Amino acid sequence: MSLAIFDLDNTLLAGDSDYLWGEFLVERGIVNGEAYRSANELFYQQYREGSLNIAEFLRFALKPLSEHATEDLYRWREEFVETSIKPILLPAAFDAVEKHRRNGDLLLVITATNRFVTEPIVKLYGIEHLIATAPEFREGRYTGDFEGIPCFQEGKVKRLDEWMALNQQDLHNSWFYSDSHNDLPLLQKVSNPIAVDPDETLARFARENNWSVVSFR
Numbered sequence: 001m002s003l004a005i006f007d008l009d010n011t012l013l014a015g016d017s018d019y020l021w022g023e024f025l026v027e028r029g030i031v032n033g034e035a036y037r038s039a040n041e042l043f044y045q046q047y048r049e050g051s052l053n054i055a056e057f058l059r060f061a062l063k064p065l066s067e068h069a070t071e072d073l074y075r076w077r078e079e080f081v082e083t084s085i086k087p088i089l090l091p092a093a094f095d096a097v098e099k100h101r102r103n104g105d106l107l108l109v110i111t112a113t114n115r116f117v118t119e120p121i122v123k124l125y126g127i128e129h130l131i132a133t134a135p136e137f138r139e140g141r142y143t144g145d146f147e148g149i150p151c152f153q154e155g156k157v158k159r160l161d162e163w164m165a166l167n168q169q170d171l172h173n174s175w176f177y178s179d180s181h182n183d184l185p186l187l188q189k190v191s192n193p194i195a196v197d198p199d200e201t202l203a204r205f206a207r208e209n210n211w212s213v214v215s216f217r
Helices: 008-012 017-027 033-049 054-066 070-088 091-102 115-124 154-167 181-187 200-208
Strands: 003-006 106-114 129-138 141-147 175-178 192-196 212-214
Touching (some): 003 091, 008 106, 008 115, 017 070, 017 106, 017 115, 033 054, 054 106, 070 115, 070 141, 106 154, 129 154, 181 200, 192 200, 200 212
Parallel strands (some): 175 192
Antiparallel strands (some): 129 141
């Protein structure tokens, strides 16, 4: 059984769920409108440039979770998935997932976006295993902080190593699909790195190293 690993944002989705969740909060008046939107856009630009301070971003992104009751958060999340996520699901991404499923591979999504946002999205693809940044949850509420290693850049490799040790898996004949140069540390570890609708930096690296380049769009 081989591992088939997928990034989520701009790979399985035609958009970034982390950024879109921020936009959803602004549009519903749940956060402070333009100030939040400006910060959200700045962090997203830094992510694309590869200069993101992940701890700083996570405390920004997770703060709204600490300010509302969990039942409200889950209700908003359900609306978010219906209105913002389902329209950007990609048929070709479903096809790629199903191809690996038919081959008997173990399916896994690994994403920097926090588990609160991503867990219901990953279920839409029928994928059981998810490694995501973990928002801290204490006494029935989110605290606004995060737990453990953020699942970003080298952190994805560390989190995957921990998961493989617990689940008795390895990277023999493994696959990883991603759009982002931020995922180069993990792409360089797997047997079959696949650049999916890659950003400019990843596209150049993929060409130079004869990696497969595909489009789910």
